[in-house]
Amino acid sequence: MPDVFLAMTETSINPAIIREAATWLMKLHGDDATEADQQAWQHWRSRSPEHQRAWQCAQRLTNSFSDIPPELGMPVLDRPAYPQQRRAALKALVVLLSTAPVAWLAAKLPWQDWTAEYQTATGERSTIALADGTQLILNTASSVDVKFDGRQRLVQLYTGEVLVTTAADRMLPARPFRVQTRHGLLRALGTRFDVRQEGMRSHVAVFEGAVELTPLKAAAVVVQAGQQCSFTANQAGPVLAVDDAQALWSQGVLYADKMRLADFVQELSRYRHGRLSCDPAVAEQRVSGAFQLKDTDQALTLLSKALPVRIERVTQYWVTVRAA
Numbered sequence: 001m002p003d004v005f006l007a008m009t010e011t012s013i014n015p016a017i018i019r020e021a022a023t024w025l026m027k028l029h030g031d032d033a034t035e036a037d038q039q040a041w042q043h044w045r046s047r048s049p050e051h052q053r054a055w056q057c058a059q060r061l062t063n064s065f066s067d068i069p070p071e072l073g074m075p076v077l078d079r080p081a082y083p084q085q086r087r088a089a090l091k092a093l094v095v096l097l098s099t100a101p102v103a104w105l106a107a108k109l110p111w112q113d114w115t116a117e118y119q120t121a122t123g124e125r126s127t128i129a130l131a132d133g134t135q136l137i138l139n140t141a142s143s144v145d146v147k148f149d150g151r152q153r154l155v156q157l158y159t160g161e162v163l164v165t166t167a168a169d170r171m172l173p174a175r176p177f178r179v180q181t182r183h184g185l186l187r188a189l190g191t192r193f194d195v196r197q198e199g200m201r202s203h204v205a206v207f208e209g210a211v212e213l214t215p216l217k218a219a220a221v222v223v224q225a226g227q228q229c230s231f232t233a234n235q236a237g238p239v240l241a242v243d244d245a246q247a248l249w250s251q252g253v254l255y256a257d258k259m260r261l262a263d264f265v266q267e268l269s270r271y272r273h274g275r276l277s278c279d280p281a282v283a284e285q286r287v288s289g290a291f292q293l294k295d296t297d298q299a300l301t302l303l304s305k306a307l308p309v310r311i312e313r314v315t316q317y318w319v320t321v322r323a324a
Contacts, residue, residue: 014050014054017050017051017054018054018057020044020051020054021051021054021055021057024041024044024045024055027041028041053115057115116143116144116145116156116158117144117145117146118136118138118143118144118145118146119138119142119143120138120139120140120141120142120143120160121140121141122140122141122270122271122272122273123140123271123272123273123293123294123296124140124141125137125138125139125140125249125250125252126138128146130146130148130153130167131148132148132153132167132169132170133167133168134153134164134165134166134167134177135164135165135167136155136162136163136164137162137163137250138160138161138162139160139161139162139163139196139249139250139270140160140161140270140271140293141159141160141270142157142159142160142161142162143157143158143159143160144156144157144158144162145158148175150171150175151175152175152176152177152178153169153175153176153177153178154178154179154180155177155178155179155180156179156180157179157180157181157195157197157202158197159197160196160197161194161195161196161197161249162179162194162195163192163193163194163247163250164177164179164188164191164192164193164194164195165192166188166190166191166192166209168190176188179195181195181197181202182197182202182233183197183201183202183215183216183231183232183233184202184213184214184215184216184218184231184233184236185213185214185216186204186211186212186213186214187211187212187214188209188211189209189210189211189212189222190208190209190210191206191207191208191209191210191211191225192206192207192208192209193205193206193207193208193209193211193223194206194207194246194247200232201230201231201232201237202230202231202232203228203229203230203231204223204228204229204231205227205228205242205246205247206223206224206225206226206227206228206242207225207226207242207244207247208225209225210222210223210224210225211223213229213231213236215231215232215233215234215235215236216233216234217233217234217235218231218234218235218236221236221239223239226241226242227239227240227241227242228240228241228242228246243257245257248290249293252292252293252294253290253291253292253293254267254268254271254290254291254292254293254299255289255290255291256287256288256289256290256291257288258286258287258288259286259287259288260283260284260285260286260287261278261282261283261284261285261286261287261307261309261321262278262280262283262284264287264303265277265278265321266278268291268296268299268300271293271296272296273317274315274316274317274318274319275317275318275319276296276319276320276321277319277320277321278320278321279320279321279322279323281322281323282307282308282309282321282322282323285307285308285309287303287306287307289302289306291303300319300321303321304324308323308324309321309322309323309324310322310323310324
């Protein structure tokens with residue numbers, strides 16, 4: 001627990017402000033919330049960056065309880081398919097934020113992700129120029145911290161995916177450039193590479209140079225340009241070939257070359273809010289093409305024209321790809 005707790009204390013989110021955020025959640029989700037309440041809440045939120053971070057943390061946890069998109073926010077929360085269950089989840093959240101000890105919250109909630117220096121929302125990309133000239137491109141729903149000191153240049157990837165184009169270090173002796181995931185450490189050997197963190201594993205794809213991959217509990221493996229490797233904390237998987245097209249997401253394109261439809265739908269779902277799934281009856285159909293990520297609905301429409309499938313929408317945020 002120490003590392004997580006340090007992250008909590010270093011971000012200096014006062015527990016009193018967290019509890020104020022919980023109070024505002026309940027007030028604004030109530031049926032009697034007024035325009036004056038909205039204005040007062042806006043004033044409270046703008047009082048300091050700490051208030052804003054506390055509100056963002058509360059909102060993210062609310063979304064995980066209620067599975068609604070962040071941009072829908074409060075107007076939709078009281079209009080779900082199952083309002084009693086949704087309200088019960090919200091009340092449980094408010095009690096959690098208002099009464100739980102800070103140490104417990106620090107251990108149980110992903111504060112590092114929520115308070116990371118650089119973050120992207122679902123469907124968003126962001127390009128970051130670091131002090132040494134290195135470029136990071138964050139993919140959808142990603143978060144990183146950057147820590148440069150006299151010994152190393154470190155990017156801590158908490159969630160999502162980052163494309164790294166390293167620059168030569170101007171300090172002497174040159175500091176290694178590393179990316180840390182929960183499963184291992186990657187050291188750049190003059191390179192352009194992609195790192196993606198998923199639930200039980202991380203993945204690296206190298207497009208230029210090479211990367212030394214060291215799982216937390218296994219020996220190092222060098223991944224060369226044109227290669228990719230998935231790894232867990234215990235081992236590195238086989239080193240396989242990779243195409244440069246895998247990095248086209250950085251240009252807003254999802255490229256598929258005879259990809260299983262189920263895999264394509266799962267990948268596309270990363271870029272949109274709500275639930276997007278594929279009926280097992282059509283899962284093995286193959287998809288090829290370049291699809292614009294800025295409009296995932298258009299991508300689904302193109303899919304229905306190219307394959308014998310239909311797009312079933314229960315709501316805008318509950319979509320299934322089924323046989324036509």
